Amino acid sequence: MGFFDIFNKKNIDQWLEEYKTTSGAILIDVRNLEEYQQGHIPESKNIPLKQLDEAASVIKDENTPLYVYCRSGVRSGRAASTLKHMGYVNVVNIGGILSYLGKVER
Secondary structure, X not given: OOHHHHHXXXXXXXXXXXXXXXXXXXXXXXXXXXXXXXXXXXXXXXXOHHHHHHHHHHOOOOOOOEEEEEOOOHHHHHHHHHHHHOOOOOEEXXXXXXXXXXXXXX
């Protein structure tokens, strides 16, 4: 990673385009259930950060591409780190739904 790479970061909408074209990928919303029900990105699965240890019962293959988001990007950063420590090898923190420009489901 070079110095100028910090200026080339993808935004959540760009990450979602990559997610949509990645075979077998799973989109994970790590916010709590109430936040998820208020509005979430279509196709996302709700696995709250506090229940992330349950991900292994849902996502069996540790090579599954995982795209993780939350409200602002902080919890999803922690979740991505936790998932990597759990053995998942293809995990991306795509940021927060606050910067998402698309439609949400309720």
